[in-house]
Amino acid sequence: DTGVSQDPRHKITKRGQNVTFRCDPISEHNRLYWYRQTLGQGPEFLTYFQNEAQLEKSRLLSDRFSAERPKGSFSTLEIQRTEQGDSAMYLCASSPPRGPEQFFGPGTRLTVL
């Protein structure tokens, strides 16, 4: 049983550029979550999907952020017009239909120069 995978693992971009991250959940997990973690802090919830439906969004998810899960399998998180404050670790998690326990991927570390 493979775990949650994320791609890329690291991304360096210049301010103003757009970036897109991908998350592949554990097979048969119908719920998928995105979190953001800055240095020295715990992860903060961004958004949550059940199958292909985006059911919850944090106020942290500004208009520059968009997430999709088009076929209820993998998900993408896009950040438009990146700012230096977007520099963080972006974590994806998934959970199975039978319970709420979440399993996390290795994260994508974004650096905005």
Place this chain on the structure above:
Amino acid sequence: GIQVEQSPPDLILQEGANSTLRCNFSDSVNNLQWFHQNPWGQLINLFYIPSGTKQNGRLSATTVATERYSLLYISSSQTTDSGVYFCAVAPSGYALNFGKGTSLLVTP
């Protein structure tokens, strides 16, 4: 929103020592998880424990939901136990709220 407080914020132990990490939360929860974050940033699941007691090797955890706290016990600590330990709770729905973590350093 729900408040999650972890203590102590930092802990230094010698190899072989035991420790107790605490997580207090401000509202009833339907999910409580303990994680270990390794130096590469990976969050490793330790326990899913919204109530009761569980043990896994040298680690055990207890959640007293009525009193809104959870404890993580580490016995006979090893250098590989070093890292940050997070408690995360979900009061309703599925979004996890994380504490600020306990940073543990185990020295040889």
